[in-house]
Amino acid sequence: MYDIEKITNPSFIKNLSTKEMQVLCQDIRTFLIDSLSKTGGHVSSNLGVVELTVAMHKVFNSPEDKFIWDVGHQVYIHKMLTGRANQFSTLRQYKGLSGFPKRKESEHDCWETGHASTSISAAVGMAYARDLNDENYHVVAVIGDGSLTGGMAYEALNHIGHTNKRLIVIINDNEMAISPNVGALHNIFGSIRTNESYLNTKRRLKKLLKNTQLLNRVMYRAKGSLKRFVIGETPFDAMGFKYFGPVDGHNLDDLIKNLNFAKKADKPVIVHVKTKKGKGYSFAEADKLGTWHGVGKFNKETGEVSVHKKENCVSWSKLMCNGLIELTKHDSRVSVITPAMINGSALNDYQMLYPDRLIDVGIAEEHAVTMAGGMATQGMKPFVSIYSTFFKRAFDQVHHDVARQNLNVVFGVDRAGIVGADGETHQGLYDIPMLRPIPNMTIMMPKDAKEAYDLLYTAYEINGPVAIRYPRGDVFNVVPNYESWQSVPVGSWTTLKSGADAYLLSMGPILDDLVQLAEDLSEAEGIHVGVINTRFIKPLDTCLLDELAKLEVPLIVYEESAMIGGLGTAILEYYNETNQTVKVKRLGVPDVYVQHGSVPEVLAELHLSLDDIKAEINQVIKK
Ligand SMILES: Cc1ncc(C[n+]2csc(CCOP(=O)(O)OP(=O)(O)O)c2C)c(N)n1
Secondary structure, three states: OOOHHHOOOHHHHHHOOHHHHHHHHHHHHHHHHHHHHHHOEOHHHHHHOHHHHHHHHHHOOOOOOEEEEOOOOOOHHHHHHHHHHHHHHHOOOOOOOOOOOOOOOOOOOOOOOOOOOOHHHHHHHHHHHHHHOOOOOOEEEEEEOOHHHOHHHHHHHHHHHOOOOOEEEEEEEOOEOOOEOOOHHHHHHHHHHOOHHHHHHHHHHHHHOOOHHHHHHHHHHHHHHHHHHHHOOOHHHHOOOEEEEEEEOOOHHHHHHHHHHHHHOOOEEEEEEEOOOOOOOHHHHHOOOOOOOOEOOEOOOOOOEOOOOOOOEEEHHHHHHHHHHHHHHHOOOOOEEEOOOOOOOOOHHHHHHOOOOEEEOOOOHHHHHHHHHHHHHOOOOOEEEEEHHHHHHHHHHHHHHHHOOOOOOEEEEEOOEOOOOOHHHHOEOOHHHHHOOOOOOEEEOOOOHHHHHHHHHHHOOOOOOEEEEOOOOEEEOOOOOHHHOOOOOOOOOEEEEOOOOEEEEEOOOHHHHHHHHHHHHHHHHOOOEEEEEOOEEEOOOHHHHHHHHHHOOOEEEEEEEEOOOOHHHHHHHHHHHOOOOOOEEEEEEOOOOOOOOOHHHHHHHOOOOHHHHHHHHHHHHHO
């Protein structure tokens, strides 16, 4: 039995026998399930890499050797083995342990991630630096088969394959991204995995060569040619890599042997490891939807996940999915494109009803956007469902491919705003600054379900690209009914409450709280603050802005978005261009990266809580 919380560094693994490592793996799994049942987190990806992580620490010497975890959501075991298990009760919480690799947390985290498909590029960079500096460490990237669908991964493979640089890429192939994986490479992996004649020949060779030393030497030399002989070249061989695999990712001996082979190679190496996502926890093993990819707290005995849904509420993602289902019944131009986020974006029902119209392109945001442009040229009006944070990847595609040609593509910008536990790499704070300068773009954000449906309807009337942003979290549910949807004049804002002393301008579901705040202020302090729903971020409602200017009261613009280039900036620019002098106070996310924590904690740290807004109103009125 190992006390996982007492582990301070991974060096002890070097002296462990296979049996001892197996016990360690079992203890890690028990600790992981127990700990995550109390905090939530990425359950199944981590259960899948227990043996792989232990084997990596057995064979390599971290931190001298560099481990680069793609996405980084599977880094928990590495954190445990590098002395951070005792902080797991704070995982993904405010000021607690991050759910992703963090350089400031440990010298064993040499690269930070959160977004997919970056690991091989980072590893290539480190390999170049090592060689230019005449150093001699190993660089090991671990990338899932899901993340291998991202374009950047191919760019890096293509680059490094012909350089002969020493670099190890471990492909963790569990046949899943969050949902079952997609793509041609996935099928190629399938044929390698299941090639019985190759596996049988390998087994027979093993039986013949009982002596381990000899076996290792012969296997190392014979593997490539055996594979080429039986199944032909893998695409990786053809690209200049030495390919080892498929390796049973839950068999420590097999893993250690192959990693040692990889270590000896004097050129780029692929180690293709076959794992089971959720290994060792039946609920996670059986999951085909992606529910156990990332979960909240759960009952470890029953597998029941705690859900805190408010009564009669659904997630914003689900609401949009319901709207899209209704829209598709009436508009044959609709098709939904998702970059590997069927589950996160709650598109399961859409997929069930319209399997041909729900297109999962893999973790390929850039491709998703340009592909939507292509569909639009042929009379379709695709809806690209995309998280705000991942949308950043496709800036040029939105610009060059879609907006420049004024194509009819609707972007559903999910998780817009502060996202909570995923933190820094996942905050949805940059979509407005990214989209605003792009000509032809319309940007909107609904405050509630009714407005969401109306804006969706309106988006399908607009000629040109449209982005509808919506946050993480729940919204009071309204069943969609196409007949009741109304077209909204493009660029029109609404006045939710009139005021004589100041005006609050904002968008999205925060508006209910702002109206309440304004009412409280007028009752308790006799301060009369108006509230405007700026549901279009582009174009602005310039008529209403002109009227507000005439009132000669201060305006407070509140946005859960980066302030630079945000709505407040747009309003200041407008007043500046029209030579109107208006006192505008911007409240938004300053020029910093925002850490993980619950949304209220993070907003409080950024001075963006309702109390802060109230204090700001008092300030601007006094001045
Ligand atoms: C650019 C980008 N798009 C989407 C995501 C969301 N995401 C996180 S993990 C994941 C699936 C990763 O699959 P894989 O690499 O196979 O790892 P596994 O969890 O299966 O071990 C996705 C789509 C992301 N992190 N980055």
